[in-house]
Amino acid sequence: MFKSKKKWLQLFMAGIFSLGLTACGSSEANKASTSKSSYPEKPIVVVAPSGAGGGWDLTARALTKALNETGLVKQTMTVENKPGGGGTVFMAEYATQDKKNDYKLFVNSPPIIINNLKAEGNSPFGYKDTTPLAQLTKDYGAIVVKADSKFSSLQQVIEEIKKDPKSVTVAGGSGPGSMDHLIAVLPIYKSGLDPKTVKYVSYDGGGEAIAALLGGNADVIATDASAVGEYLKAGKVKVLAVSSPERLEGDLKDVPTMKELGIDTEFTIWRGVFGPKEMSEEAKQYWTDTLKKLSEHEKWKAELEDHGWQAEYKGSEDFVKFLEEQEQLIGDMLKALGMKK
Secondary structure, three states, X not given: OHHXXXXXXXXXXXXXXXXXXHHHHXXXXXXXXXXXXXXXXXXXXEXXXXXXXXXXXXXXXXXXXXXXXXXXXXXXXXXXXXXXXXXXXXXXXXXXXXXXXXXXXXXXXXXXHHHHHEOOOXXXXXXXXXEEEEEEEEEEEEEEEEOOOOOOOHHXXXXXXXXXXXXXXXXXXXXXXXXXXXXXXXXXXXXXXXXXXXXXXXXXXXXXXXXXXXXXXXXEEEEEHXXXXXXXHOOOEEEEEEOOOOOOOHHHOOOOEOOOOOOOOOXXXXXXXXXXXXXXXXXXXXXXXXXXXXXXXXXXXXXXXXXXXXEEEEOHHHHHHHHHHHHHHHHHHHHHOOOEO
């Protein structure tokens, strides 16, 4: 009888101890859960590494607007413009001073790769110095002239450059060897001309490049197709060609592709969201989940439609793989143009 009671007491105490451990574990799990879900605890900045009006600026503002309107992010989100060097000035600061700053994100596109690979004015920093979070959109390049320009076709521009390269000023919203520059010279290169002869002038952002065109300081600009719709509707510009594989819809539905014009080339402008290289796992997981939800939300789809963008969502892992492929493609392209470092 005594042994039976003793055994029962031992079992009872073991049960109490086990419950204590479970409670303790549950408490620790709750703490971990609370800690994980506490991000973000303060306002978040999304940087557009350019001036106002270009693709990065428009993307950053559409992103923060949609995240606010959907309620997916409760904290205040603001957009900061950090122009300079086609994004290289910001990257140098971000990669060295903000590599652990979970509260500063930025948007970018092919220039984050181009600037890291090109020979002149190159940046030692690229996407590998960040945490790629998601690709959200895809866009294409456009060759644009002023509405009253003497040029009415891309072929006329190419013929003029062939006769006298310095007689045509071509502009873009980023530096030599950049995305806009590549879009501008690719049809010329594919037409058998030396792309290095093109007179290219760079501005900080697509907005400034369009202003230069409208102000008579450039004859032709290369820019994002999505950035020219409002100017086309207002009768201020003519779009001579787009770099898409097939014709676009909406305002640019009547614009021929470069391929239609017999120029065998295309160029996709993806846009994505990046965080710091040493981003915490909690913040990375938060943005992975949040940006996935955003990509499926009607508010974001409305933003895409308003800006003439096409949806192209890739989560962090797929985005990194895509960036690796892009790095190879752009490296080959720059090498062909004699611009690779």
